[in-house]
Amino acid sequence: MKGLKFSAASQAAQALGWIDPVTKAVVPPIHMASTYQRDEDNAYSSGRVYARADNPTFDQAEATLAALEGGAKALIFSSGMSAASACFLALAPGDHVVVPKVMYWALRNWLATFATHWGLEVDFVDAEINDALAAAVQPGRTKLVWLETPANPTWGVSDIAAAAEIAHKAGALLGVDSTVATPVLTRPLEFGADIVMHSATKYLNGHSDIIAGALVTAREDAYWTRLRTIRAQLGTILGQTEAWLLMRGMRTLFPRVQWACRSAQSMAERFADHPMVADVLYPGLPSFAGHAVAARQMKGGFGGMLSIRVKGGERAAIATAARVELWKRATSLGGVESLIEHRASIEGPGTPCPPDLLRLSVGVEDGNDLYDDLDQALRRAHNA
Numbered sequence: 312m313k314g315l316k317f318s319a320a321s322q323a324a325q326a327l328g329w330i331d332p333v334t335k336a337v338v339p340p341i342h343m344a345s346t347y348q349r350d351e352d353n354a355y356s357s358g359r360v361y362a363r364a365d366n367p368t369f370d371q372a373e374a375t376l377a378a379l380e381g382g383a384k385a386l387i388f389s390s391g392m393s394a395a396s397a398c399f400l401a402l403a404p405g406d407h408v409v410v411p412k413v414m415y416w417a418l419r420n421w422l423a424t425f426a427t428h429w430g431l432e433v434d435f436v437d438a439e440i441n442d443a444l445a446a447a448v449q450p451g452r453t454k455l456v457w458l459e460t461p462a463n464p465t466w467g468v469s470d471i472a473a474a475a476e477i478a479h480k481a482g483a484l485l486g487v488d489s490t491v492a493t494p495v496l497t498r499p500l501e502f503g504a505d506i507v508m509h510s511a512t513k514y515l516n517g518h519s520d521i522i523a524g525a526l527v528t529a530r531e532d533a534y535w536t537r538l539r540t541i542r543a544q545l546g547t548i549l550g551q552t553e554a555w556l557l558m559r560g561m562r563t564l565f566p567r568v569q570w571a572c573r574s575a576q577s578m579a580e581r582f583a584d585h586p587m588v589a590d591v592l593y594p595g596l597p598s599f600a601g602h603a604v605a606a607r608q609m610k611g612g613f614g615g616m617l618s619i620r621v622k623g624g625e626r627a628a629i630a631t632a633a634r635v636e637l638w639k640r641a642t643s644l645g646g647v648e649s650l651i652e653h654r655a656s657i658e659g660p661g662t663p664c665p666p667d668l669l670r671l672s673v674g675v676e677d678g679n680d681l682y683d684d685l686d687q688a689l690r691r692a693h694n695a
């Protein structure tokens with residue numbers, strides 16, 4: 312696709328327009344090789360040595376994601392967790408980091424346990440409040456500020472541009488977990504972020520059939536070299552078949568996300584007036600606290616994730632989830648099939664998640680079917 316003059320949606324659909332130079336295939340092969348032959352003069356002219364560092368099957372997914380995010384380079388990882396943890400392991404013991412209080416629970420746990428034992432000083436702050444971020448950074452000591460926006464599972468919105476200014480003034484980098492927004496809706500690097508992280512398990516792949524992660528950088532600097540080295544040394548690479556599936560999934564990223572946004576917006580508006588729903592958490596509702604920032608930062612929709620708080624508390628919420636027929640009761644998000652989850656049950660003790668909350672990942676089914684199914688489940692649970 313010469314000069315990348317087409318829109319991001321067109322670039323994604325055609326994986327940058329790649330055609331195999333020899334066979335003219337429109338889809339790349341899967342390279343299974345774990346090692347590469349040296350030249351007679353002892354050099355590695357292909358640039359490939361051993362597949363713990365990289366694999367040609369990664370190239371297309373990494374180039375496409377870098378283009379979609381407007382970044383210099385991308386790296387795909389074995390999981391979202393290995394991509395996110397690499398961002399912290401690329402720092403040094405004694406460094407200070409500022410991270411959100413409300414964020415993906417497994418990363419929060421890792422930061423509170425492993426990362427802290429390893430020697431990072433971790434401050435958990437309310438990252439929706441710029442003054443809280445500004446008060447937490449320590450100029451010269453803070454090396455990384457981390458955001459997740461919208462943030463699991465209450466979808467609070469952080470102001471990326473304001474956080475970038477705060478981080479950079481203190482000499483720190485800004486990393487953004489943009490799993491939920493996807494490059495369809497938000498490109499964090501345009502707002503000043505240095506690193507974008509994705510659980511590619513979710514929307515990028517979109518079909519609930521691989522675990523994968525990704526990082527995209529604004530520039531190729533020493534920090535990026537450390538991230539690449541960490542992946543090669545720990546071997547937190549994606550398998551080659553999974554990398555191929557990820558690229559296959561990313562080709563439909565735009566229509567999937569746009570469809571899910573439309574259904575989620577309409578569902579949020581309808582559940583806001585539902586007699587068995589106490590509250591709807593969705594950045595697309597004008598009454599939502601983070602709506603104004605989301606409207607600035609998210610283009611073309613507010614995402615496919617929302618949560619409802621069920622009247623009658625935890626028991627009513629679990630009873631509702633038990634009575635859906637179309638929604639699937641499962642953890643995870645961003646797949647073509649819609650998922651419902653009583654989130655506090657999986658996050659366990661100490662979770663900031665309210666016990667009456669059901670997390671909804673809206674897929675690509677008919678939006679009216681999804682509303683009707685959850686509506687009947689809420690009514691039957693209420694009458695049970």
Ligand SMILES: *Cc1c(COP(=O)(O)O)cnc(C)c1O
Pocket residue numbers: 390391392393395415418459463488490491509510511512513522523524644
């Ligand atoms: C799922 C998820 C992760 C973790 O990714 P894995 O691919 O499961 O390791 C991190 N952040 C967010 C927002 C997620 O939804």
